[in-house]
Amino acid sequence: MTSVFRTSTFKAVIPLLSGLLFGAGLIVSGMTDPQRVIGFLDVAGHWNPALALVMGGAVLVTLPAFAWARRGGRTVFGDALSLPERRTITRPLITGSILFGIGWGLSGVCPGPGLLLAAGAGRDALLFAASMLAGMFISDLQRGLKRSDRAEPVPAVGECG
Numbered sequence: 689m690t691s692v693f694r695t696s697t698f699k700a701v702i703p704l705l706s707g708l709l710f711g712a713g714l715i716v717s718g719m720t721d722p723q724r725v726i727g728f729l730d731v732a733g734h735w736n737p738a739l740a741l742v743m744g745g746a747v748l749v750t751l752p753a754f755a756w757a758r759r760g761g762r763t764v765f766g767d768a769l770s771l772p773e774r775r776t777i778t779r780p781l782i783t784g785s786i787l788f789g790i791g792w793g794l795s796g797v798c799p800g801p802g803l804l805l806a807a808g809a810g811r812d813a814l815l816f817a818a819s820m821l822a823g824m825f826i827s828d829l830q831r832g833l834k835r836s837d838r839a840e841p842v843p844a845v846g847e848c849g
Contacts, residue, residue, distance in 0.1 A: 717742045722796030
């Protein structure tokens with residue numbers, strides 16, 4: 689019984705440590721600074737390539753991990769891995785992408801850094817986090833209503849990193 693508790697505790701600690709590592713990476717790379725993100729989006733002015741370098745580094749780390757996960761079909765703990773199979777472009781995907789891009793461009797904040805900034809309890813960051821959570825709730829509510837009309841589940845939309 690003790691080994692089951694330790695395994696389940698370990699399984700809970702890994703996502704926590706991963707989140708802390710992700711947050712630390714955002715802080716060290718400066719991606720919690722909205723002006724740095726807006727500088728990346730300002731291709732006609734004073735363009736700042738830092739975000740592209742951070743994203744490129746993330747892709748270099750993530751691609752081998754995803755290839756390994758797809759090949760094995762199991763998590764590190766041996767649980768079945770569930771990856772989305774749907775590859776069609778839908779209206780909700782396009783709408784969500786447009787809204788995400790507009791919000792990111794106006795605020796300079798992506799969901800990961802936004803939650804990290806909200807932990808600092810700044811007024812703008814809390815407003816951003818509350819707006820993001822409201823949008824997620826409305827999206828889930830809308831998908832829940834649509835799900836009752838169909839037999840097939842609707843996959844969740846991903847986020848930046």
